[in-house]
Amino acid sequence: MIGVFDSGVGGLTVVKEIYKAYPNCKIVYFGDTARLPYGTxxxxxxxxxxxxxxxxxISHGADSIIIACNTSSAWAADSLRQEFKDIPILEMIGPAIEQACLYTKNKRIGIIGTPGTIRSGVYEKRLAKKGCRVFAKACPLFVPMVEEGLVSGNxxxxxxxxxLAPLKAKGIDVLILACTHYPLLKSTIQKIIGKEVRIVNPAEAVVKGIGFYKKGKSSFYFSDQPYNLQKISKLCFERKIKPIVNDPFNS
Amino acid sequence: MIGVFDSGVGGLTVVKEIYKAYPNCKIVYFGDTARLPYGTxxxxxxxxxxxxxxxxxISHGADSIIIACNTSSAWAADSLRQEFKDIPILEMIGPAIEQACLYTKNKRIGIIGTPGTIRSGVYEKRLAKKGCRVFAKACPLFVPMVEEGLVSGNxxxxxxxxxLAPLKAKGIDVLILACTHYPLLKSTIQKIIGKEVRIVNPAEAVVKGIGFYKKGKSSFYFSDQPYNLQKISKLCFERKIKPIVNDPFNS
Structure with missing residues (x-):
């Protein structure tokens, strides 16, 4: 069973891509809504x-892990792999970088994400090693906009x-959506950044790394009542999901 | 010493009003940035x-408390007063309601706040008892806008x-800013809602309830690194503050 976690509901865009590739894949999802957002x-x-x-x-049956949260991928992936050596741990950043390098022709790559992900500088460092110039921009309003269901319009x-204007001015030809919520804004982002820029959704890239999976009913756990879960869930799956709300880290 | 708490940095707008009324007032401030936002x-x-x-x-010397957070005022004030009977506990909602009732002529009052505050329905219930009609609207984008320093412009x-358009259409003559961040948007809100609507900033109202205070240097504690603290602090005080970052609720 694949364990997927995120700071909240945004990781459902990753689940969406898993289902696209492997329908009926059995997932245990944990959204840490009691402590979101991780980005700040x-x-x-x-x-x-x-x-x-x-x-x-793992205690709930996961035998592989996808870190859906970009902030957590940036800061925790290495230490998690050290700590849990026996199970595969996929994260968002490596696959997104591979994809971006396949797409780019001029080696000028844009990154947008939460303040935490951008501040971590992790994309810049890794892309610089591959000879790319990176232009990064934190977009703190995108997450609350998506959570309000605001994904298009004025x-x-x-x-x-x-x-996006500062990134466009730099002549990027690839833009990485380094936050789970952003794929829901993809059509607006594409419209503003221009058709000539290829957009990388890390969730699409990470799904290619899944080696094995089981079929079955997925479970969705949240550490606190998730805000606008059904709005996001409908944007992702065109249906509602049944959340199980409980904070296992609080006595 | 007055203890002030909030889910994050927004309570600094309350500290601003305390300082306006009582310069050099000694305050111990706690912003629960590790678990913000409370509103969702x-x-x-x-x-x-x-x-x-x-x-x-209290363990850090507070002998009176101001609950600066509206969500916490809505949901926790009663149980806190039951629990801590020996010290005065001021909250934002009662004083704001008194002020709104003084201002209104047509008894049509608007409320804006976080989803949590609005969902609690606490303002509606209390204002209904005073014969007012209440029109409430959650504004989830206002907090992240303020935290980005976006307080005016297009x-x-x-x-x-x-x-605000739905509230304006209801013919309100008073609007309560039921979230600590919103006073920093006051001039834009006033411009959009119209000059004829009087705006209530609960912080101005609550400060009138302070009975005693000490002079001295204030301390500002946060349970995690506060995001854009200096931007908010400069918007409030026109100077920076020195945060002490430590989460006392985590082992």
Whole structure:
């Protein structure tokens, strides 16, 4: 069974891609809504809770892990792999970088994500090693916009222009959506950044790394009542999901 | 010493009003940045952490408490007063309601706040008892906009129109800013809602309830690295503050 975790509901866009590739794949999902957002939290906080969550997922039957959260992928993936050597741990950043390098012709790559992911500098460092120039921009309003169901229209386009204009001016030819919520804004982002820029959705890339899986009914756990879960769920799956709400890390 | 707490940095707008009334007032501030935002969390979560924080503030010398967070005021004030009978606990909602009732002529009052505050229905219930009609609207984008330093301009006005148009259409003559961040958007909100609507900032109202205070240097504690603290602090005080970052509720 594949264990997927995120700071909240955004990881459902990753589940969406898993289902596209492997319909009926059995997943145990944990959204840490009690402590979201991870994007503005410190690195040690994100590491500590990522470890707790992976332990919990394993105790609930997961035999492989996908870190859907980009902030957690940036800060916790290495220490998680050190800690849990026996199971495959997939994260969002490596596969996204591979994909971006396949797409780019001019080696000028844009990254958008939460303040935490951007501040970590992890994409820049890894892409620089591959000879790419990287232009990064934190987009803190995108997540609350998606969670409000605002994925197109005037306000979204104005906000997208604000964030994307500096990247467009740099002549990027690939843009990585380094936050789970952003694929739901893909059509607006494509419209603003221009058709000539190829967009990388890390979830599509990471799914290619899944080696084995079981079929069965998935379970969706959240550490606190998820805000606008059904809105996001319908945007992702065109149906509702049944959340199980309980915080295992609080006495 | 006055203990002030909030889910994050927004409570600094309350500190701003305390300083306006009582310069050099000694304050111990706790921003629960490790678990913010409270606005989308469940009621039992908010109650549990509010209690922990009040205990912590008392152990750090507070002999009166101001609950700066509206969500916590809505869900936790009653149980906190039951639990901590020996010290005065001020919250945002009662004073804001008194002020709104003084201002209104047509008894049609608007409320804007986080989804949690609005969902609690606490303002509606209390204002209904006073014979007012209440029109409430959750504005989830306002907090991340303020935290990005976006307090005026085109995007803010577009978002404000989206939220405030339904209230304007109801002919309200008073609007309560039921979230600590919103006073920083006051001039934009006033512009969109119209000059004829009087705006209530609960922080201004609550400060009138302070009975005693000490002079001295204030301390500002946060349970995790606060995001854009200096931006908010400069918007509030026109100077920076020195945060002490430590989560007392995590082993």
């Amino acid at each position: 939290k410190g690195a040690s906080f994100v590491k500590r809770y990522s470890k707790k969550i992976v332990k919990w997922l 306000i979204v386009e104005e906000v997208a222009k604000r964030y | 969390k469940g009621a039992s979560f908010v109650k549990r952490y509010s209690k922990k924080i009040v205990k912590w503030l 995007i803010v006005e577009e978002v404000a129109k989206r939220y």
